[in-house]
Amino acid sequence: MLVSDTDTPTASVPPRDGRFDVAAARRRCLELRHRILDLSRNLAAMHIAPAFSCLEMVDAIYFGLMRRDRNGASSDTFILSKGHGCMAQYAVLERLGVLSSEDLELNCKPEGRLGGHPDYGTPGIEASTGSLGHGLAIGLGMAYADKLKREDRRVFVLVGDGEMQEGSVWEALMMAANLGLDNLVCLLDLNDFQGLGRTSETHPHFYPIVDKIAAFGWEVASVDGHDAGALVDAFQSRRGGVPFFVVGRTIKGRGVAFMENVPIWHYRSPDAEEYRIAKAGLREVGSGGGTAPGGGS
Amino acid sequence: MRNSFADTFHELGQRDPRLCIVVADISPAGSIQKFRDAFPERFVNTGVAEQVMIGMTAGMAMRGLRPFAYTIATFALYRPFEMVRNDLAYQNLPVTIVGIGGGVAYSVLGGTHHAQEDVAIACGIPNLSVISPCDPLEVEAATRHCAVQTGGPIYMRLGKAGEPVLTRDAPDPFLFGKLRFLRRVPGAETCILAHGGIMRLAQQAADALAERGEPASLVSVHTLKPLDSAGLRAILASYRRVVVIEETSCQNGLGPMVKRIAWDMDADTRLHHFALRDEFTHVHGSHADVLASHGLTLENILAALDQRPAAGRRGRGAP
The missing domain is CATH 3.40.50.920 (Rossmann fold)
Structure with missing residues (x-):
């Protein structure tokens, strides 16, 4: 993908020296939260809370983990397997100039090209997701093809914790380690919520997740998923040689106090008064990851 | 039929490094073993895991490879149905799904191994083409088509082994999309x-x-x-x-x-x-x-x- 400075003058490119600017990431994510809240005014229902839980992770992937050339192009790939969090991805792609502000304004409108889930063929979108449990296997195929072709590319896949209940995810987890795909990185948005409640209450034996993934042959790190710097540090300090898994402990709806850990905000847009309160209360987020039991620390 | 597929795939695979085959714990017939020996990296066995078999072929095709997924027809289509639909057909990727034992060819293995509804299911998915060759020569021609086409995913329904050659003297050639x-x-x-x-x-x-x-x-x-x-x-x-x-x-x-x-x-x-x-x-x-x-x-x-x-x-x- 290409960053076009002409499309969006404010497009931001990671520092050339490879260091990740944590303070800039916090400012950026605050602006992205404002942008997503503003866009929610266009739609009666939008997945806000799932986007806010993974926002720092998506930001860190694009601005800290994916390598870019001097033109902003990257041969690394990101797949948002929990496709319902796509507002985080759309907002970042707008920031990078890959999507236009009009694209985001027309989200879910017939005259636009963006929908409620990422759609393959849209600029910046590498796979169609929305049905859960598909992204990791697709990313695995890409990573395997890159190995076959001796190409130095990395594939990042972000999955949700509810999504991890799909058996297909575990098929892909097993296979990635069997194939030795050290160019594949899976990030888990461990926000402890899914459709029918807290995962730690409805599916307590989902945990301990770190131990499970490690037992499947992955190198695993667990970090505060709202601390983008910690995410980047974890990646850069990995041992390597095997696929890498990052558990990001997060809070669903992070950043808007009345949305945090409240299930109804999985798929709802705020009304005028809620919007005003949400906007007034937005502050920089740089920590405060969730504390789901067994998420590791 | 499966040996004809294997021989043809082996021949084509020697010339085209994009051709790969992903199987789900099915012992490769005939020449696929030769292909596996010659190009071990282009032969992937996911084990008894058909969802990742189909899903990974999508990612491989997105990177420019020409993957074939290969297993018993029921397991190739029914178990990973949503991966066939979403990953291959919705994204319209040139992947060939080879289903062995179309119909009731696995006659002693019972209904779990009978692909009776596969044609209906496959034909119901937008973008997915469906080929059902009638003899080893048609399998060869169909495989050659699948290996080079870029039009989207194909479900190729094969029998087992031992089918007679019926089309050697046919007045018409095999042309995809033409009876x-x-x-x-x-x-x-x-x-x-x-x-x-x-x-x-x-x-x-x-x-x-x-x-x-x-x-x-x-x-x-x-x-x-x-x-x-x-x-x-x-x-x-x-x-x-x-x-x-x-x-x-x-x-x-x-x-x-x-x-x-x-x-x-x-x-x-x-x-x-x-x-x-x-x-x-x-x-x-x-x-x-x-x-x-x-x-x-x-x-x-x-x-x-x-x-x-x-x-x-x-x-x-x-x-």
Whole structure:
């Protein structure tokens, strides 16, 4: 993908020296939260809370983990397997100039090209997701093809914790380690919520997740998923040689106090008064990851 | 058929480094083992895990490779159905799904291994093409097509092993998307349409009709999607009686598709459809035994045709 400075003058490119600017990431994510809240005014229902839980992770992937050339192009790939969090991805792609502000304004409108889930063929979108449990296997195929072709590319896949209940995810987890795909990185948005409640209450034996993934042959790190710097540090300090898994402990709806850990905000847009309160209360987020039991620390 | 696929894939794979095969714990037939030995990185075995088998072929195709997924038809299509639909068809990627044992070819293994609904299911998915070759030579031609095409995903339905060669002297070549006369009899009133391994039975029916002085043309409708509608309309317009014989559920498949075309064109043709019943069989035996449990025998077909001679559906006699 290409960053076009002409499309969006404010497009931001990671520092050339490879260091990740944590303070800039916090400012950026605050602006992205404002942008997503503003866009929610266009739609009666939008997945806000799932986007806010993974926002720092998506930001860190694009601005800290994916390598870019001097033109902003990257041969690394990101797949948002929990496709319902796509507002985080759309907002970042707008920031990078890959999507236009009009694209985001027309989200879910017939005259636009963006929908409620990422759609393959849209600029910046590498796979169609929305049905859960598909992204990791697709990313695995890409990573395997890159190995076959001796190409130095990395594939990042972000999955949700509810999504991890799909058996297909575990098929892909097993296979990635069997194939030795050290160019594949899976990030888990461990926000402890899914459709029918807290995962730690409805599916307590989902945990301990770190131990499970490690037992499947992955190198695993667990970090505060709202601390983008910690995410980047974890990646850069990995041992390597095997696929890498990052558990990001997060809070669903992070950043808007009345949305945090409240299930109804999985798929709802705020009304005028809620919007005003949400906007007034937005502050920089740089920590405060969730504390789901067994998420590791 | 599977050996023909393996030989052809091995030959093509030596020249085209993009060709890969992903299997789900199915022992590779014939030359696939040679391919595996020569190109171990381009042979992937996901184990008993069909969802990742299909899903990873999507990612491989996105990177420019030409992957084939290969396992028993039921496991290739039913278990990972949503990966076939979303990952391959919705994203329209050039991946070939090879399903072995289409129909009831795994005759002693029971209903869990019978692919009766696969044609209906595959034809129902937008973007997914469906090929059902009738003999080892058609398998070879179809495999060559799949290896180079860029039009999207293909489900290729194969039999097992040991099917006879039926198309060596066919007047028409194999062309994707075009039906193919295997036997074109000028002046014949009957045309038999079939696809897949049951073509052998269709050929026997054509032979039997010829022996009693009612010669019939014989056609392989190897590409079930996109269907050669123009070719079928021409047949429906030219023959007083059209007979469809197929090893798929009677609920769907080629027969209902031909009937739909015949209705739309107001064809004056008597139509017969011989297919698997909308039932699970619990008969275990030879392939012929299981087909017979669905009523698919030469005797039944000929008896049914005797009762309804070629006359056109409005009852007019032959001109």
